[in-house]
Amino acid sequence: MLFCDRNQSNEQIIILGEVRKLPSVPQFIEGVFESYNRIVIVIDLRKIFQLESTAMEDIKVIICSINDSLIGFIVDDVSQVIQKTRSEIQPSPPPVIRGINPNCVYGMLDEDDKHVLLINLEKILTKQESQILSKVDSVTL
Template sequence: MGTINQFIIFKLASEEFGVEITKVQEILKPQPVTKLPQAADFIEGITNLRGDIITIIDLRKRLDFPLDNEGEDRILVVKINDIDVGFIVDDASEVIRIEEEQIVAPKKGIAGIKTEYLEGIAKLEKRLIILLDLDKILTTEEQIKIEEITESHQ
């Protein structure tokens, strides 16, 4: 038996995604967001989280997913290279354990997502879960801009 990791599962449209639980600091209900002028279209704005300003990113827009959501949005607060960022997702529902043997490397263009964002695909009994590599969701340039936004509003 190989390594077992825990993943938080969330939805974007009808697809299930997972991120390693160690990357997620907390899951929030929607927060009031202050829009920023001339921000990238996937940056919703900033919010005050217990005295800390964090940038909120709509993961649906970032990954070019449809924005039609019937469920309750959630914000996954994650740390990307020491920057706290909130990702808006359609729903964050469960934590599951996935064995290393259940994860396959992503093939080019799976589900229309750039494969550089993917850690792999988890093949479970009746489900396929797309595992995201959060450190690669934002380019270095985007991370620097988000850090500047955050620092200028502290």
């Protein structure tokens, strides 16, 4: 299954460098790093989706601005940026992947004989997880 984000809030895509680990945070938070004098909180999407971890050489991160915080989402790969019209987006499938907040899925595409699940990274975390991120952001600044 492939995932796609509506990239309105995306600021950049980078190769992840050194991350400072934080004590007493949930497993999905890998730590923080500084980018252009701003703190970026790093989240592992595989852990959010409860998927098995894989070893990666160059770890890619999509940096998004969410609720005045910079969040870096670790992704397996970023293959391309595509533009689609609303009419090309199919309705959301029933929840089929454990760990995915159903509120963040807003549709599906069939792209090159593959199903692409459309997710909104701004809604991927639960309210409780978002509150934890706010605390992490205020402590690290």
